[in-house]
Amino acid sequence: MTGLALITGASSGIGAATAEALVEAGWRVIATGRRVDSLAALRDALGEPLIPLRLDVADERSVATLVERLPGDARLIDALVNNAGHDVGGRMRFDQGTLEDWGSIIATNLTGLVRVCHAIVPGMVARKRGHVVNIGSVVGRQGYAGGALYAASKFAVRGFTESLRKDFKGTGVRVSEVAPGLTRTEFAETRWRGDAQRAAAFYDGAKGALDARDIARAVAWVLAQPDHVTISELVLEPSGDP
Numbered sequence: 001m002t003g004l005a006l007i008t009g010a011s012s013g014i015g016a017a018t019a020e021a022l023v024e025a026g027w028r029v030i031a032t033g034r035r036v037d038s039l040a041a042l043r044d045a046l047g048e049p050l051i052p053l054r055l056d057v058a059d060e061r062s063v064a065t066l067v068e069r070l071p072g073d074a075r076l077i078d079a080l081v082n083n084a085g086h087d088v089g090g091r092m093r094f095d096q097g098t099l100e101d102w103g104s105i106i107a108t109n110l111t112g113l114v115r116v117c118h119a120i121v122p123g124m125v126a127r128k129r130g131h132v133v134n135i136g137s138v139v140g141r142q143g144y145a146g147g148a149l150y151a152a153s154k155f156a157v158r159g160f161t162e163s164l165r166k167d168f169k170g171t172g173v174r175v176s177e178v179a180p181g182l183t184r185t186e187f188a189e190t191r192w193r194g195d196a197q198r199a200a201a202f203y204d205g206a207k208g209a210l211d212a213r214d215i216a217r218a219v220a221w222v223l224a225q226p227d228h229v230t231i232s233e234l235v236l237e238p239s240g241d242p
Contacts, residue, residue, distance in 0.1 A: 001131065001223055006030040006077050008057055008116055009084030011038040013185030014135060017216035018081055023049045025220050030074055032066075033084070057084045057112025058104070066119050076127065079223050080120045083135045085109040087150045087191045094148040102149040109153035114160065121164075121173065128172035129227075133219055134161045136179040138235060154179075165232060174230045176222050181237035184209040208238035 005022050009015040011033030019031045023046045031039055032055035039052035051074055056062040067075055086108055089101025117132060124130025139147060140154030158177060165175040188199035203209055214236060222231045 001078070001225070001227065002026040003078030004028045004030070004074060004076060005079040005081060005223070006032065006120065007081040007083055008032050008055060008112075010042065011035040013187060014180070014183065014212045014215045015081075015083040016042055017212035018083065018219050019050060020046060021213070021216035021220045022223070023047075025224070027079070027223075028074070030070065030077070057116055058107040060115065063112070063115040063119055066116070067123075075123070077120055077123065078129065079131045079133065080116065080124075081133045081135070081219055082113045082116055084112055084116075085135070085153070087147075087187065088193065090150050090191050091146045093146060097149075105149045105153055109150070110156045110160070113157060117164070121168075124173045125168070125171055130172070131174045131176070131223055132161075132164065133176045133178055133222055135215070135219075136161065136177045138179055138181045138237060140179060141235075162232075165230070172227075174227075176231045177233045178215065178218050178222060179233065179235045180210055180215045180218075181235075182206055182209045183212060183215060185212050206238075207240040210236060210238050 002025060005027045007015050007019055007029060010019050010031035019029045019042060022029050028049045030051045030053055031042055032053045033039055034056050036054050043050045043052045055066060087105060089097050113134060134157055136157045137154040139151045140158040143151035161175055161177040168175060184203045188202050189196050192198045218234055218236055222234060225231060
């Protein structure tokens, strides 16, 4: 399957890598995110098949106007990759964090994902064709100290995805989850509000990490399956030191 895909959180990391992988596979891609300069650079790198569009999934108005802000020939979306997410203020004991940070994690990772699905999926149902790929996490299967809200958001994404898959069975709309383990991107630097040194030490101290391109290849593979095949869950973990 190829066609028109919309990716959230495509300014960098897994989202940008997925845009590149899908363009290489023959897709047209709507790359959305908050950083328009990064999206413009992605367009320069990938060319005409990529359509950049500013989108803040945590902003209700931004999502509500999403479809109407797309060019007329870019509204029939075949695949939605919900990738936008963050853990700003995370890796901290629950009572030591702020409600502002905890609420922001839920607003982006869960509520934003739900909003985008609600904006895009009805069109898929009407056309009896489409594929939603939600980027979850291994953390959606097992929590960790310092990750209460991030884990909560990813547990919720897992439950939401599973329920959507059952909701839309027989409609022609497929729903999948791709759940990465530790992946080296800008994610940790964003979590610690731009502290690149701390983020690098975090990744360097881990026993191996995935690359954003690993996740991108997995998403492309999930979308490449024939219409009668649904990859319900795909979990990726780093192999670690031999």
